[in-house]
Amino acid sequence: MRHTANKSSGFTLVEVLVIAPIVILFIGSFVGLLVGLTGESLVVRERNAAIYNTQAALDDIELNVNKTTGFLTNTTGIAISSPQGKNNSATAWTNTNGVGQPETLIIKSVATTKNSNDPSRSIIYTGTGTCDSKKPLFEYLTIYFVALDPDTLNDTTDKALYKRTIIPQYSACDTPAQKGSCYDSLVASNPTICKVSDDKLVSNVANFDISYFVDNTTAADTAANTATDAAVTLSLSKQVAGNAVAYSGIARSKSQNVQSANGGGVGIGGGTTPPANPVVTWTRSPTSPYKTNVTWGYIGNATSYDVKYGINGGSIQTKNITQPGSGSTVTTDIDASHRKQTVQLTDITVNTTSGSFSYGSMPTISAIPAWNECSFQNGWRNYGTATGTTTYATGGYTKTSSKIVGLKGLVSTGTINQTICTLPVGFRPKFATEKLIFQAPSSNGTAGARIDILSTGEIIATSGSNGWVSLDGIMFIADDSSYSWTTGTWQNGWTDYGFGHSYLRHTTDNQGRKHVQGLANGGVNTNGTVMTAIGTAPSNILHVNALHGGGPGIVQVNTAGQIVVRSTPSGWQQIQLFYRPSTATGWxxxxxxxxxxxxxxxxxxxxxxxxxxxxxxxxxxxxxxxxxxxxxxxxxxxxxxxxxxxxxxxxxxxxxxxxxxxxxxxxxxxxxxxxxxxxxxxxxxxxxxxxxxxxx
The missing domain is CATH 2.60.40 (Immunoglobulin-like)
Incomplete structure (x- = not known):
């Protein structure tokens, strides 16, 4: 009988005793590695959070220091009710808290009707009734302080940086946008002074240190109440996975409203508060439609004002306005040059004997209108007004960036040969004592109308029918232009008419268009006769309206740059035209x-x-x-x-x-x-x- 040997597929006891310690050691090492990696990851994450939170807190401080009116060493003498004082009591605040302890930043700022970054905000003054810039400013306190963090009650070493806002409890001319704050659990029980909870800016604060400076000096430890700058050092520290995570950030900020002791000690502690933010209004007059008159209230302690402004997004310009000897308002003019521009006030600086105070962005003044409406005279009015229609253009005028004045409008019912309306200075013909003549449609049919524009601005329909006269399309170069004009030469017996009419001249505008104007008399009136040679030719022969002594007519401008007779004029011949030269492109x-x-x-x-x-x-x-x-x-x-x-x-x-x-x-x-x-x-x-x- 054959016997088969038994086979075993498992570990022997000896093998298990050998392998087990090795496995245990491997698992322990692997777990240790995982723990180490996790701890390192937590440290990196917390450090990144510390950097971000520190910078966010410093940004908040920098923003408020920038607009403060003064730094304080303490709040002694300032009425502070419990629980807004130190340690949530009525105790006065001090900016130092003993050796080795975090310090406190105490600043004073002007209350405003809206967020301090809103350009439509207004300054608030003490006292009831209308806000009056002659009254003291209504100022509030901002306190940056370090206290135990209630979110970690079991850790009596964990401290946080807080921001508290203290609003004075006396009358103001308007309601401040800023809200008084208190410790979170005390807000509900103190509704009169505690409107919101203190802002917790950052936890795990190890130190909060403030140094004070005067202007751009590097020497620190200036007294707070004479400083213009503050440098804040904020340090955080925390234990994470058995490791210390620490980070420190530094920010130095300058107040725009505090002046140095060298400038008279302006600011809280120096005894002088900054002047009020001017409330700006503006107007435009029909006699100067592109001039913006800017007005603000007289500020008693000002010596002058620096008005900074821009036109149409261009470079910022500054006008210095001397304080008037007396009065209730200060005024200056800002000149635009053409239609549809915008005027932007960027800053008004109030200069005093104690220093200068900048109040930053002002509202944009509305754009110069596309058209200005005529102020009618002598019974003239818009055709639409006379008939009740709204189809036709109304009487008006404008000026382009090329210094060309344009007219528009269908007008009626006035007295022929009497002024329709008068153009203001800056919208009149270029040359003094010389009027311009234009041919225009009128309700009398093909006879049309003659429109005279005097150098003093009067627009007169010297002929035509007052059923209606069209001013549409009339254009000429303005009196405030700076183009160089060339005196033309008449030919074939034609001469300047004179007697207050335009002499023969021509110029080129900044768009390359050729302008010719003049009133001629007594030359050869045969069609094709050259009246004058301008030298600048169009690309094709043009037929251009040109009134003459016998009524409506035209002249031709040929491709040799000559103006020639075309409609057998009688008596005088008016030329008032512009065209693009033969080299012009973009048609x-x-x-x-x-x-x-x-x-x-x-x-x-x-x-x-x-x-x-x-x-x-x-x-x-x-x-x-x-x-x-x-x-x-x-x-x-x-x-x-x-x-x-x-x-x-x-x-x-x-x-x-x-x-x-x-x-x-x-x-x-x-x-x-x-x-x-x-x-x-x-x-x-x-x-x-x-x-x-x-x-x-």
Missing amino acids: LAMPFSSGWQNYGGVYPEMRCHRGTDDIVVVQGLINHPTSGSGTYIGDTGPCGRFSSGKGIGIEDRLLLSQWMSNETAGRIDMVNGVSLLSVTTQPAWNSLDTIHFIAD
Whole structure:
């Protein structure tokens, strides 16, 4: 009989006795490694938290020190009720607490009606009734102190940094935005003075140390009540996983409202409080529409004021205003130069014999309007007012960044040859004693109207019908411009008319457009006769409106840069025009409607260009295969539209003058500020070369 040997698959007792200690040692080492790694991770995390929390607390301190009116060594003599004093009692605060103990930062600030960073805030003064800058400032205390952290009651060594706000309990002219605070558990039982809980800024405080300085000096330990700067050292310490986690942060901040002892000891402790934050108002006058008059209350202890402002986001400028000898207000003017600019007051500094006080950001003053409305005279008024319609533009004026004055409006019912309205200084023709003449549409049909603009600003319809007269599209260079003008030379018997009318001159504006003006007399009036040579040529022959002694007419500007007779003028010939030179680029084709088309040849296609000053220049000699009268020609959409700012279809219809093939003045309306409508046209040809407007 065969016997089979037994087989064993487990560990023998000897093997177990050998392996077990090794396994135990391995597990112990692995657990130890995990514990070590976890502890290290906790230390790193807590250190990062300490850095963040320290910096956040220092940021809060820096913000409040920046706007303080003074540092205090103690609150002795200042009424503080329990529980807002030291140790939640009525005890006065001191800024030192014994050797080796955390210190206390005591600062005083001006109460405001809104958050101190809100530009619409107002300073609060003592006393009831209207806030009066001649009264003392209503100031409150901010106390930064170290106390036991109630969140770790079992650890009597764990301290936290707190911020307490103490609001004086006497009358003020308004309700402060700042709220009195107390220890959390005492708020409910003291509702009169305790509105909110103290702010706990950071826990685990090991030390809180403050050094005081005067201005930019490096010597510390200046008395708090004569200091302008404070340097705060905040140290944290905590045990984490058997390791000490510690971090210290330092921040030095300067008050913008405390002056050094060298400047007279301004600030609490120096005996002088800063002057009030000026309450600023502003106005604009119809006689100076781009001048902003800024006014604020007279501050009794001021010697002067530094007003800092910017125009349209440009560089900050400063005006120093001497304190008036007496009165209740101080005033200065800020001049803008053209439409739609904004005026920003950035700072008003009040200068006193004790020092200067900066009150920071002021509100933005509203933008210069796109248009200023006419103040009508002699029975003139807006056509819409007379008829009850809201379609047509109202009478007004503006000035662009290129120093070009533009007019608008359909006016009616006034006395012909009497002033419609008067333009203020800065919106008048350039040359003193010289008036300008323009051809304009009127309700008398093709006879049109003559508009004179005097150097003293009067706009006068010397002819036409008072049923209505259009001022739309009239433009000229302003009296406050600085362009260099060239005196022109008449040819073929034409001479300056004189007698208070414009002499022949030409200039180029900052957009590259050529401007020509002058009133001529007595030359050869045969069509094609050269009247003057300007030297700057357009890219195509232009037909431009030009009134003469016999009524409406035109002149041509040819591609040699000459102005030539075109409509057989009688007597005198007015020239008042501008155009883009042949080198100009950026033209945009305008879309046609209703079968209208370009005339072609040497004449311009229908096109437009918008300058950076928002002036849109239209060109084109166009015709229609049948009639076209009463139809839409096209639109200025590629270059923009005229806008009243009141919505499409409201006060945005312009009545513009053009010249027709039967040698009479026609009329094209710009409907809704963009669509050209044929009102009075001829199918053979019509010139758009006098059409221009200001887009928005």
